[in-house]
Amino acid sequence: MDLKKKIREVPDFPREGINYKDISTLLLDGEAYRQAVQELARQCRYKAADLIVCPKLRGLVIGAPLSYILGTGLAVLQRPVRLPGDALSWQGMALGEDSFYLSREAVKPEMKVLVADELLATGGTAFTAIKMIEELGGEVVGTVFLIELTGLGGRAKLNDYDTISLVQYNF
Known part of the structure; x- marks a missing residue:
């Protein structure tokens, strides 16, 4: 299945000249969502991760099922909130x-x-997540994404880490 066809592009959103990649259409298609998560898990299995860290909200739709399939823990990178503990x-x-x-x-x-x-x-x-993980003494074994916008320099910023993405858009 071509996962790119399952991702809706919204022209001129959030501003003119940007085509927003809306994954909600992929998430609504159970078969496509399952395929995406299973493929990411297949590519990540060899990393032998103990933990997955993902940003709250959109990152959870990838991080949580990956954590479940790979049998790892899951930690959520949050925006300003009060977390219990330190x-x-x-x-x-x-x-x-x-x-x-x-x-x-x-x-x-x-x-x-x-x-x-x-x-x-x-x-x-x-990159922020990586720096936080490393400050806490963790070893980042890789980064994984459903979508990559190839022209914005993200992969270069993560050059020191193995990076996986399933769907690429030249942006």
Whole structure:
């Protein structure tokens, strides 16, 4: 199945000249969603991750099922909120982002961690997650995305990490 055909493009959103990649149409198609997650899991299985870290909301639709299939823990990178316990705060590097928070209890020293999200654009969110994981002593074993916008430099920002994406758009 061609997953790219399952992703709706919304022209001139959020502003003129940008074609938004809407994954909600893929998520509504159970067969396509299952195929996407299973393919990402197949490509990530060899990484032997202990934990998946993903941004809240859209990242969870990729991170949670991957965590389930791979049998890893799951930690959520959150926007400014109050987390119970001690949390690490880091200024986001993605365009327009505020700080992100990650529970200090989530990542243990030398834990192998996979960063998962639905979209790789500039790489700012993933890079922020990586820096937080490394500050907590974890080892990032790779990054995984459903969609990659290839012209925005995200892969270059993550050059030191094995990066997987299922669907690429030249942007």
